[in-house]
Amino acid sequence: MGLVDDYAKHRILAVQDFTLLSTRTLQSLFRSPRYITDIIQQMDFIGFGSLPIVVLTGFFTGAVLALQMAKTLATFGETSLTGQLVMLSLVRELGPVLTSLMVAGRNSSGMASELGSMVVSEQIEAMRALGTDPVKKLVAPRLIATVIMLPMLTVISDFIGLFGGFATSFFVIRLNPNQYWYSAYQALEYEDIFQGLLKPFVFAFIVALVGCYYGLRTTGGTQGVGKSTTQAVVAASVLILICDFFITKLLLWMLG
Amino acid sequence: MNVGAPEPVIQFENVTLSFGDKPALENISFSLDRGETMILLGATGSGKSVLLKLAMGLLAPDSGKIFVLGQDISHMRDLDLFAVRQKIGMVFQEGALFDSLKVGENVGYVFERMPEVNAAEAERRVLEALRFVGLEHTVGLFPSELSGGMRRRVAIARAIVAQPELMLYDSPTAGLDPITAKRIMTLIVKQRDLRQVSSLLVTHRVQDAWKLALSYYDPQQDKLVTMSRNGDSKTSFLVLREGEIAFVGSLSELAGHTDSYVKKFVT
Numbered sequence: 093m094g095l096v097d098d099y100a101k102h103r104i105l106a107v108q109d110f111t112l113l114s115t116r117t118l119q120s121l122f123r124s125p126r127y128i129t130d131i132i133q134q135m136d137f138i139g140f141g142s143l144p145i146v147v148l149t150g151f152f153t154g155a156v157l158a159l160q161m162a163k164t165l166a167t168f169g170e171t172s173l174t175g176q177l178v179m180l181s182l183v184r185e186l187g188p189v190l191t192s193l194m195v196a197g198r199n200s201s202g203m204a205s206e207l208g209s210m211v212v213s214e215q216i217e218a219m220r221a222l223g224t225d226p227v228k229k230l231v232a233p234r235l236i237a238t239v240i241m242l243p244m245l246t247v248i249s250d251f252i253g254l255f256g257g258f259a260t261s262f263f264v265i266r267l268n269p270n271q272y273w274y275s276a277y278q279a280l281e282y283e284d285i286f287q288g289l290l291k292p293f294v295f296a297f298i299v300a301l302v303g304c305y306y307g308l309r310t311t312g313g314t315q316g317v318g319k320s321t322t323q324a325v326v327a328a329s330v331l332i333l334i335c336d337f338f339i340t341k342l343l344l345w346m347l348g
Numbered sequence: 349m350n351v352g353a354p355e356p357v358i359q360f361e362n363v364t365l366s367f368g369d370k371p372a373l374e375n376i377s378f379s380l381d382r383g384e385t386m387i388l389l390g391a392t393g394s395g396k397s398v399l400l401k402l403a404m405g406l407l408a409p410d411s412g413k414i415f416v417l418g419q420d421i422s423h424m425r426d427l428d429l430f431a432v433r434q435k436i437g438m439v440f441q442e443g444a445l446f447d448s449l450k451v452g453e454n455v456g457y458v459f460e461r462m463p464e465v466n467a468a469e470a471e472r473r474v475l476e477a478l479r480f481v482g483l484e485h486t487v488g489l490f491p492s493e494l495s496g497g498m499r500r501r502v503a504i505a506r507a508i509v510a511q512p513e514l515m516l517y518d519s520p521t522a523g524l525d526p527i528t529a530k531r532i533m534t535l536i537v538k539q540r541d542l543r544q545v546s547s548l549l550v551t552h553r554v555q556d557a558w559k560l561a562l563s564y565y566d567p568q569q570d571k572l573v574t575m576s577r578n579g580d581s582k583t584s585f586l587v588l589r590e591g592e593i594a595f596v597g598s599l600s601e602l603a604g605h606t607d608s609y610v611k612k613f614v615t
Contacts, residue, residue: 125460209447217406218444222506223430223461 110305113227117235117301120228130233138199138234139241143248145194150249153186154178154256162265174267175276178257183284187250188291189336192299195242196328200303203234204324207307208317216308226308235300242296243289250288283347291339295332302328356415357382357514357546358403363412365398372398373591376412382513383582385540385547387557389613390588396550397441399588400516403548404438405429417513430461437507437545438516442523443499445491445506451478452487455506462510477505481535497528504535508543515539517549521556533559534572541565554613557585561599587613 161177207230210216216226254276261267306324310316356379363376373395380386388396401407402414405421414422419432445454452474459470478484481501491499500520507515517536521529533556540547541564551557561583563572585602587595587610595602595610603614 213442214440214444215446217401218438218440218446220406220426221404221433221436221438222458223433224457225426 109309110301113231113305113308114297114301116227117231117304120225120232121236123228125228127229127233130229131236134233134237135241137202138195138237139245142195142198142241142245145198146191146245146249147252149190149194150182150187150252151256151259153190153249154182154253154258155260156256157181157186157253158257158260159264162261162267171265171267172271173275174261174265175254175257175272175274176279179254179276179279180284182250182253182257183280183288185336185340187253188246188288188295189332191246191249192242192292192295192332193329195238195245196295196299196302196332197325199238200299200306200324200328201321203300203303204307204310205317205321207304208310208320211308211310212313212317231300231304231308234304235297238296238300239293242292242299246288246292283343287340287343287347290343291336294335294339298328298331298335302331355382355418356380357417358386358548359413359415360399360402361413361415363402363409363414365402365407365409371591373402373409373588376593378586378593378596380546380548380584382546383544385549385560385583387560387583387585388548388550388588389552389554389557389585390594392552393590394588395591396552396588397518400438400518400548400550404436404516405433434458434462434510435513436516437510437512437514439500439503439507439518439520441518441520443491443503445499445502447491449490450487451483451489451491451494451502454491454502455487455509457506458510473509474505477509478502480508480539481505495528497524497531500524500528500532501535504532504539508539511543512545515545515547515549517547517551519550519552521551521553529553529556530559534565536560537563537572538565542567557613561585585613 157178162174165171261272303324306320310320359379360376365373390396456474459465566573
């Protein structure tokens with residue numbers, strides 16, 4: 093029973109600490125000084141730095157979607173609808189979720205390891221000693237940069253995914269290019285775009301705050317940094333998938 | 349407070365702090381007067397670094413009160429603490445320099461929050477602080493390009509750049525070779541004697557403690573000179589044992605103490 097109590101207590105304390113960090117970060121957005129250079133550096137690192145993996149993931153996701161969809165649609169003689177299914181799957185679900193998972197894998201881990209290293213080498217305490225709020229200086233720029241860049245990366249991923257689907261449709265399935273693009277374009281509605289952009293916006297908070305949270309609570313030297321990095325990626329990925337379900341459910345209820 | 353009595357720069361009143369169920373410091377009371385130096389001795393894990401972090405306001409006590417430069421910082425918010433911290437310089441155990449910033453930026457970091465110091469003045473003071481530690485030429489280098497001893501000297505430059513009234517040193521010579529350690533200690537004594545700054549120094553190297561208590565800096569010769577066996581009356585010692593005060597007093601009192609744990613720091 094003691095073990096269960098301890099586990100529950102630790103979980104609740106973790107939720108409390110995470111909520112406190114999130115609140116302090118959001119509050120710090122409205123206070124000066126504003127670290128514009130840090131925000132731009134993080135945008136470059138998170139956005140431009142993640143571009144290769146996002147492009148590759150997007151392209152091959154679109155390509156494999158087209159392969160799978162065409163095989164299923166062929167049984168009904170409707171391979172012409174391949175573009176439509178690729179478009180909707182990508183824009184509504186796979187684009188936002190896979191892009192966010194990739195960015196979480198690259199950046200939540202990066203944030204956790206960077207901030208974790210700063211904690212164990214006392215740089216965070218030195219920062220406080222020199223009058224700088226680490227939440228304002230380190231967490232807020234990462235959050236702002238992720239919130240701006242993740243929706244943009246998702247749009248790029250969706251677009252590249254459509255090309256991946258087109259490449260498969262044209263070179264493998266031998267579908268008419270016009271048919272692919274026409275059915276894809278016709279299927280897209282504003283609700284889909286809204287859904288596809290709202291999700292990365294929410295996931296950006298998870299990616300940045302989870303990565304920074306695990307980094308800042310690092311203990312136990314370099315081994316602790318490794319542990320924080322792993323925990324950050326796992327927690328961010330699981331939270332993204334759980335949130336995806338609830339956002340989808342909510343949006344389907346709201347938008348019909 | 350008595351008129352004419354020396355003003356304490358640090359005052360701990362029955363301070364207790366625990367991490368989980370384990371007490372790190374228990375019922376600690378002492379004071380450090382302006383212009384004086386206190387050396388904190390103790391075995392690893394006895395609470396020396398924790399005490400220093402409490403004095404800087406990086407940790408808050410569970411109970412008791414801490415006064416630094418006349419202000420009760422026991423439960424002050426980080427935002428309010430900045431005015432106090434501006435008057436304190438702290439040298440961390442491993443230097444704690446920011447990896448992503450160059451040496452000059454590291455040393456001048458504190459001026460980011462001091463708009464009253466313009467860029468030219470900040471640059472002048474950065475160079476002056478680096479000259480003080482003999483590392484003016486490293487201003488454009490990254491900390492990773494420096495040796496361990498040089499990083500520690502840059503950390504001292506960063507701590508003194510804002511001309512603090514109080515210096516806190518956390519094991520500044522830990523893990524360094526004897527030659528570099530001697531150089532660091534010379535800088536600490538030089539800072540103490542030239543600028544009359546109050547200091548609280550944590551160490552587990554007895555030889556450093558003795559050097560600080562028994563030497564003074566001679567600007568003519570630019571080196572440390574040994575003084576009488578009883579040492580400087582402005583230097584006191586505090587020995588911690590498992591989070592509690594085992595001894596507090598002068599060098600001569602320390603030398604004559606009979607407790608076996610305390611005696612280990614004399615021989």
